[in-house]
Amino acid sequence: xxxxxxxxxxxxxxxxxxxxxxLVIEEVEVAPPQVDExxxxxxxxxxxxxxxxxxxxxxxxxxxPRIFGHEAGGIVESVGEGVKDLKPGDHVLPVFTGxxxxxxxxxxxxxxxxxxxxxNTDRGVMLSDGKSRFSINGKPIYHFLGTSSFSExxxxxxxxxxxxxxxxxxxxxxxxxxxxxxxxxxxxxxxKPKKGSTVAIxxxxxxxxxxxxxxxxxxxxxIIGVDLHPNRFELAHKFGVTELVNPKDHKKPIQEVIAExxxxxxxxxxxxxxxxxxxxxxxxxxxxxWGLAVIVGVPxxxxxxxxxxVNFLNGRTLKGTFFGNYKPRSDLPSVVEQYMNxxxxxxxxxxxxxxxxxxxxxxxxxxxxxxxRCVIRMVDE
Ligand code: NAD
Ligand code: ZN
Numbered sequence: 001x002x003x004x005x006x007x008x009x010x011x012x013x014x015x016x017x018x019x020x021x022x023l024v025i026e027e028v029e030v031a032p033p034q035v036d037e038x039x040x041x042x043x044x045x046x047x048x049x050x051x052x053x054x055x056x057x058x059x060x061x062x063x064x065p066r067i068f069g070h071e072a073g074g075i076v077e078s079v080g081e082g083v084k085d086l087k088p089g090d091h092v093l094p095v096f097t098g099x100x101x102x103x104x105x106x107x108x109x110x111x112x113x114x115x116x117x118x119x120n121t122d123r124g125v126m127l128s129d130g131k132s133r134f135s136i137n138g139k140p141i142y143h144f145l146g147t148s149s150f151s152e153x154x155x156x157x158x159x160x161x162x163x164x165x166x167x168x169x170x171x172x173x174x175x176x177x178x179x180x181x182x183x184x185x186x187x188x189x190x191x192k193p194k195k196g197s198t199v200a201i202x203x204x205x206x207x208x209x210x211x212x213x214x215x216x217x218x219x220x221x222x223i224i225g226v227d228l229h230p231n232r233f234e235l236a237h238k239f240g241v242t243e244l245v246n247p248k249d250h251k252k253p254i255q256e257v258i259a260e261x262x263x264x265x266x267x268x269x270x271x272x273x274x275x276x277x278x279x280x281x282x283x284x285x286x287x288x289x290w291g292l293a294v295i296v297g298v299p300x301x302x303x304x305x306x307x308x309x310v311n312f313l314n315g316r317t318l319k320g321t322f323f324g325n326y327k328p329r330s331d332l333p334s335v336v337e338q339y340m341n342x343x344x345x346x347x348x349x350x351x352x353x354x355x356x357x358x359x360x361x362x363x364x365x366x367x368x369x370x371x372x373r374c375v376i377r378m379v380d381e
Pocket of ligand 1: 048049050053178179182202203204205206207208226227228229232247272273274275277278295296297298321323324369372
């Protein structure tokens with residue numbers, strides 16, 4: 001047993017007091033884990049666009065003060081009542097969507113949308129008692145996605161904690177706990193392009209480039225990258241993207257441009273922007289008869305997807321996925337092993353590293369569209 005088990009831990013956390021205001025490093029109190037919960041010491045965390053999106057809270061339910069962060073790696077500090085599968089010292093990745101292993105979705109081979117623990121962006125408290133485990137002078141601070149990894153210690157439901165190979169370097173594999181696995185799985189598990197096919201990727205952030213990596217692994221012959229930021233294009237070549245298109249360079253809708261480039265449309269497209277117009281373009285640029293589009297980006301709450309139903313009659317398919325259809329506890333350890341076996345490159349996604357005290361720099365990089373993933377170090381190396 002660790003000496004802190006069962007006790008409140010005082011530690012540093014980056015608190016978002018209000019939308020769009022820089023995070024403030026505060027001393028917070030982290031309550032011990034309750035039934036089916038574990039308390040984690042976070043060693044590394046990265047910033048994903050979903051954090052920025054809910055921090056901006058434009059068209060989202062604003063819930064503040066809140067501790068963001070969901071792409072992370074850490075070590076179990078202590079466990080709550082009834083926890084058998086995890087013990088202090090285990091190396092883990094917290095995940096924003098869980099796997100209870102008991103519900104109809106967890107039992108189905110076709111779904112990773114656990115009924116109990118699927119992504120919930122509006123809940124800022126723990127499931128067991130509807131309370132937060134974080135507080136400052138008795139005032140509760142909301143959780144985010146059940147993970148809140150922008151804190152030296154956090155409390156997570158066991159269904160959202162993935163035990164991984166303790167030899168895997170947490171400063172690298174932390175980014176597999178959201179963005180990279182999401183993009184990779186969107187292509188490998190959902191779009192499933194055949195060898196030699198043409199794939200369009202909308203949005204060349206970390207998620208989109210991981211989707212491109214999936215297309216490369218699948219043996220796609222053409223990978224067309226679409227983005228509005230020209231500075232994304234330099235990076236994209238490293239990820240097997242063969243052609244680049246910027247919608248700003250064209251007067252016509254981008255789906256028409258892509259259809260012309262590909263003799264009627266691409267075989268598969270994967271949307272990783274969060275912009276509803278890009279989602280519509282991603283759907284409308286797939287070939288009739290067999291084309292399949294996969295939506296990955298998280299849209300604004302009030303977004304409406306509009307397309308002519310004839311597009312469906314003509315044999316086009318539209319799908320969406322959370323976390324690339326991976327069941328986190330069952331499937332993620334093997335994605336970590338793919339990295340350990342050098343089948344999957346993770347390092348090329350990490351373009352920045354900052355200490356925890358500079359966490360706001362990670363937000364600045366993302367807002368400027370600079371780089372892919374910024375890993376935030378919570379411990380001294
Ligand atoms: P990012 O900001 O690094 O990358 C997004 C890219 O999309 C940027 O390069 C941007 O220039 C580009 N873009 C924006 N609007 C565009 C448009 N209209 N046309 C073309 N390109 C456009 O973000 P990220 O971390 O890579 O995440 C991508 C998206 O995936 C976000 O919406 C995020 O919330 C979402 N996401 C979803 C899941 C899931 O499970 N479904 C998981 C993680 C992230
Ligand atoms: Zn479940």
